[in-house]
Amino acid sequence: MRHLGSLSLLGTVLALATMAGACSGDDGDATSGAAASSGEGASSGEGAGPGEGAGTSVDPEACAADPLPLQNPRAHALGETFYLPRVLDTAACAGLTWKLATAPQGSQNAVHPTGAPEPRFTPDAPGAYVFRLDDPAASEVTLTAVARTPAERFRNHYLSPLYGAARVDDELWTANGASYTVTRLIPDGQGGFEKAGEIPVGAWPAAIAHHPGSPHVLVAQRGSDTVGFLHRERLVLEDALWVGDEPTGLALSPDGTRLYVTLATMRTVAVIDVAARQVVDRIEVGFDPRALVLSPDGARLYVASYRSGNRIKDTRGTYGPDDDQDIWIIDTASGLVDSVISGVAADLRALALSDDGTELYVAATDGDPEPTQTNPTAEPFVHQVAVLGAHPDAPGYGTVLRRADLTRQPTSTGPVVNPSGLLVAGDRLWVASESSDTLVALDRLTLEEQLRAPVGPGARQLLALDDGTGGTLLAVHAHQSFEVNLLDPDGTPRASVALTADPRPPAVALGERVFTRPGGGFAENHACSSCHVEAQNSGMIWNFGPSIWHNVRPLQLLDATTPLEWGAYVSSAQNFGYQGPSSIVGRPATAEEAEGLSAFLSSLLGAPRATGWTRLDGSYTDAALRGKALFEGNATCSGCHTPPLYTSRATIEQGKSGEPADVPSLFGVYRHGIYFVAGQARSLSAALDVALAYVDVPLTDDERSDLLQFLHELTPKGAAPLAIWPDIDSSEAVYPDVRPSVAFADPIDDTQGKPAADIAAEYILLEDDQSLRVPGHIDITGPRLDFIPDAPLAPGTTYRLRVLEGLPFLSGGALWAERSTTFTVARPAIATWPEAMTMTIQVPGPGGQVLPLSLALEAAPSPRPGGMTLLVKPQLFGAQQRQAIWARLDNDRFLMQPFAFPVNPSGVADASWVNGTVTVIEGGAVAEVKGTLRITGPGINIPGLQFTIVPAAAN
Numbered sequence: 001m002r003h004l005g006s007l008s009l010l011g012t013v014l015a016l017a018t019m020a021g022a023c024s025g026d027d028g029d030a031t032s033g034a035a036a037s038s039g040e041g042a043s044s045g046e047g048a049g050p051g052e053g054a055g056t057s058v059d060p061e062a063c064a065a066d067p068l069p070l071q072n073p074r075a076h077a078l079g080e081t082f083y084l085p086r087v088l089d090t091a092a093c094a095g096l097t098w099k100l101a102t103a104p105q106g107s108q109n110a111v112h113p114t115g116a117p118e119p120r121f122t123p124d125a126p127g128a129y130v131f132r133l134d135d136p137a138a139s140e141v142t143l144t145a146v147a148r149t150p151a152e153r154f155r156n157h158y159l160s161p162l163y164g165a166a167r168v169d170d171e172l173w174t175a176n177g178a179s180y181t182v183t184r185l186i187p188d189g190q191g192g193f194e195k196a197g198e199i200p201v202g203a204w205p206a207a208i209a210h211h212p213g214s215p216h217v218l219v220a221q222r223g224s225d226t227v228g229f230l231h232r233e234r235l236v237l238e239d240a241l242w243v244g245d246e247p248t249g250l251a252l253s254p255d256g257t258r259l260y261v262t263l264a265t266m267r268t269v270a271v272i273d274v275a276a277r278q279v280v281d282r283i284e285v286g287f288d289p290r291a292l293v294l295s296p297d298g299a300r301l302y303v304a305s306y307r308s309g310n311r312i313k314d315t316r317g318t319y320g321p322d323d324d325q326d327i328w329i330i331d332t333a334s335g336l337v338d339s340v341i342s343g344v345a346a347d348l349r350a351l352a353l354s355d356d357g358t359e360l361y362v363a364a365t366d367g368d369p370e371p372t373q374t375n376p377t378a379e380p381f382v383h384q385v386a387v388l389g390a391h392p393d394a395p396g397y398g399t400v401l402r403r404a405d406l407t408r409q410p411t412s413t414g415p416v417v418n419p420s421g422l423l424v425a426g427d428r429l430w431v432a433s434e435s436s437d438t439l440v441a442l443d444r445l446t447l448e449e450q451l452r453a454p455v456g457p458g459a460r461q462l463l464a465l466d467d468g469t470g471g472t473l474l475a476v477h478a479h480q481s482f483e484v485n486l487l488d489p490d491g492t493p494r495a496s497v498a499l500t501a502d503p504r505p506p507a508v509a510l511g512e513r514v515f516t517r518p519g520g521g522f523a524e525n526h527a528c529s530s531c532h533v534e535a536q537n538s539g540m541i542w543n544f545g546p547s548i549w550h551n552v553r554p555l556q557l558l559d560a561t562t563p564l565e566w567g568a569y570v571s572s573a574q575n576f577g578y579q580g581p582s583s584i585v586g587r588p589a590t591a592e593e594a595e596g597l598s599a600f601l602s603s604l605l606g607a608p609r610a611t612g613w614t615r616l617d618g619s620y621t622d623a624a625l626r627g628k629a630l631f632e633g634n635a636t637c638s639g640c641h642t643p644p645l646y647t648s649r650a651t652i653e654q655g656k657s658g659e660p661a662d663v664p665s666l667f668g669v670y671r672h673g674i675y676f677v678a679g680q681a682r683s684l685s686a687a688l689d690v691a692l693a694y695v696d697v698p699l700t701d702d703e704r705s706d707l708l709q710f711l712h713e714l715t716p717k718g719a720a721p722l723a724i725w726p727d728i729d730s731s732e733a734v735y736p737d738v739r740p741s742v743a744f745a746d747p748i749d750d751t752q753g754k755p756a757a758d759i760a761a762e763y764i765l766l767e768d769d770q771s772l773r774v775p776g777h778i779d780i781t782g783p784r785l786d787f788i789p790d791a792p793l794a795p796g797t798t799y800r801l802r803v804l805e806g807l808p809f810l811s812g813g814a815l816w817a818e819r820s821t822t823f824t825v826a827r828p829a830i831a832t833w834p835e836a837m838t839m840t841i842q843v844p845g846p847g848g849q850v851l852p853l854s855l856a857l858e859a860a861p862s863p864r865p866g867g868m869t870l871l872v873k874p875q876l877f878g879a880q881q882r883q884a885i886w887a888r889l890d891n892d893r894f895l896m897q898p899f900a901f902p903v904n905p906s907g908v909a910d911a912s913w914v915n916g917t918v919t920v921i922e923g924g925a926v927a928e929v930k931g932t933l934r935i936t937g938p939g940i941n942i943p944g945l946q947f948t949i950v951p952a953a954a955n
């Protein structure tokens with residue numbers, strides 16, 4: 001019997017993981033995202049899919065191809081779809097399909113052999129499933145489904161729900177985004193709704209759709225690249241159809257037979273035959289399609305770009321004539337784009353139609369990227385509603401008829417930041433603001449504001465519902481607080497219904513709110529998320545500071561890839577927790593908020609493993625493997641974009657935009673859509689051409705195609721990499737009791753008979769400067785793996801922590817290339833620290849003045865062995881900072897990790913290169929340290945600033 005399910009996946013994973021590399025257009029640049037679906041991995045309307053046939057090697061008598069290598073059949077999460085090995089297309093195998101031989105009690109789901117590149121099965125109960133294929137080899141697959149809580153499943157790819165609520169006959173169902181569940185709400189008989197069930201589904205459910213009377217509810221599972229079919233009576237995920245990368249918006253035809261799905265990164269709309277559960281067409285549109293709406297008769301489909309170009313273009317020529325496509329109008333009968341509308345706005349988040357289909361309403365953000373954002377007369381952010389002519393027979397078809405600035409129009413009662421939901425209700429147009437926690441009612445004809453009502457954070461989808469008593473109410477899906485707010489038609493709050501437990505760690509939840517809430521002062525009309533749209537870029541080149549015009553940098557894997565930002569002026573996500581709120585959005589964070597923002601930023605993983613071009617489990621296609629070899633070889637890309645992080649973490653003096661640039665990681669580079677510091681490439685293909693010209697490497701057309709395919713598929717093939725420690729900013733003067741560590745986004749695979757710590761010990765080792773292994777063991781705390789030496793390390797000796805290729809993860813896959821860090825142990829300290837100190841820094845001020853600015857320092861035990869924590873407590877400008885910074889002594893040499901340093905009432909800089917010498921000792925304790933540091937920020941790089949540290953009582 002050929003038991004495919006019990007085969008070790010490690011050998012196949014290792015074969016794929018030996019090729020780790022990445023190359024793409026960047027200045028260090030990984031900033032763009034919707035790549036055209038033209039590679040070998042792209043799927044067709046007939047159901048052929050990415051990488052079909054890649055890596056096939058089978059028993060001569062078997063009709064089953066090898067399993068997809070990155071799935072883990074021993075611990076498959078309930079809610080996800082499992083892909084069985086493909087049945088070979090030979091005469092001997094004709095007509096064979098996988099049969100479910102055994103299943104847990106109560107399971108009713110079936111194998112679906114058609115519609116997608118591989119046969120699929122979605123488990124509906126925890127336990128063991130056995131599948132058989134009646135071929136001569138008696139092929140068999142065993143699958144163990146495991147029920148995990150939303151908190152256990154949560155991975156912060158930040159693919160939040162756009163259409164997270166829908167009417168299901170007289171019920172209300174919600175897609176819970178980060179929770180990986182769908183909630184069913186039913187009328188409570190008293191004019192409201194109550195929770196009646198919660199269903200585990202695929203990763204990051206983003207949209208819900210239902211046709212009246214249908215036995216199934218459809219859900220876009222954005223992180224799993226599928227559309228799920230939820231059985232209404234059984235309340236289970238019955239099946240999930242692969243449709244392409246990041247299905248985000250759903251629209252059902254009036255008869256319920258066709259489902260239109262926007263694929264955010266693939267520049268396409270997939271058309272699904274609902275009854276056949278098959279993709280029957282793919283309509284090419286443009287960059288980042290998400291919001292969509294059908295005309296009442298179903299004849300026209302309106303699709304909007306989530307991130308296009310501002311109406312006001314920058315003056316440096318980075319926009320081409322086709323770079324501002326905002327709305328595509330599709331003739332559904334022909335499946336062709338009838339017209340393209342430009343000049344609407346930059347970020348189009350929601351669409352709605354008038355009841356007669358003659359007007360299209362758009363909730364969007366636009367602005368002028370040229371003036372500095374602090375200029376009170378400038379309009380860098382214009383949050384608005386635009387009204388377009390929507391019917392070919394009506395006046396103004398395809399043009400903007402009227403628009404309103406929701407913050408600045410005379411009837412406005414305050415900022416409305418990031419409008420993200422629309423509802424037409426009679427003479428009113430309701431607008432939900434994701435960032436301002438408010439619902440605004442506009443006069444539908446004049447767009448004047450009529451009233452406001454408070455709602456929960458992350459408000460997006462809006463619905464009008466029958467309250468079950470003959471009345472009407474409004475429902476607002478607040479995705480950040482995992483609730484539905486119910487309001488009367490006059491805006492009076494009626495109730496809030498909790499949908500699910502928050503799966504995010506509390507600090508991450510708080511940090512997401514800090515990231516998306518409006519700023520203060522000059523920034524009360526924007527948030528961090530106004531530029532970093534869904535933690536990506538906005539597609540615009542902004543004025544970031546004196547003579548600095550930069551593309552917004554996507555945020556992902558920040559702890560693993562420091563320093564941060566194009567100018568490498570941010571040392572860590574911890575520092576940015578203070579810098580961002582103060583300097584960028586003018587709303588200084590409390591210490592708790594800063595740590596929360598740091599936790600949120602550190603949790604951002606970027607793209608999931610599978611893309612629209614990979615095989616369905618995220619593994620490489622044959623074309624991508626050829627491109628990978630080129631990337632690491634003749635194309636010379638891996639010199640800067642070095643595996644396993646696909647960045648050297650260095651700053652290049654002259655990058656591809658002609659200015660210094662930090663080298664970004666290329667993981668998920670296919671998503672970003674605009675590339676390089678100056679944003680001169682607006683597709684991955686164009687970015688590759690810029691990169692090849694930069695390195696001056698000629699390739700054949702086939703080689704270029706393979707390299708492009710690799711970039712489309714470049715994601716972590718095991719767990720996403722997180723921090724390693726000691727790192728480049730903490731690798732000197734480490735204390736002898738150090739416990740070096742590494743972290744990944746997923747736990748170690750412990751399903752093969754060994755504890756996770758024992759498995760990790762086979763792959764994580766510490767070596768001295770003679771390459772001899774240091775005895776020790778592994779301790780696991782959450783995502784962090786600590787190596788604990790059996791004895792203190794030798795002073796003055798250099799050590800190397802190595803994490804070997806092949807480390808297996810529970811989610812499937814393995815580490816694709818070695819991670820390592822090198823550090824040197826400190827010599828014995830010359831003195832001890834007093835408990836309280838004062839650090840005074842000489843900062844240059846106006847007119848050549850030198851301004852002494854002081855910080856309070858407080859010694860505290862280190863949270864990690866190997867040093868001392870200094871709690872930096874600024875007494876400046878009312879700052880609330882209390883930041884734990886690791887510091888240590890190497891004999892008489894003082895070193896401190898970078899920290900956030902308030903330099904004026906509205907700005908926080910990054911203080912790094914902190915080095916000094918103990919110059920005075922009294923009674924065995926440090927009495928004075930003198931040294932220098934550097935402060936950096938947008939357009940700021942001032943090295944050599946002098947500082948002193950003295951006991952607080954002596955100051």
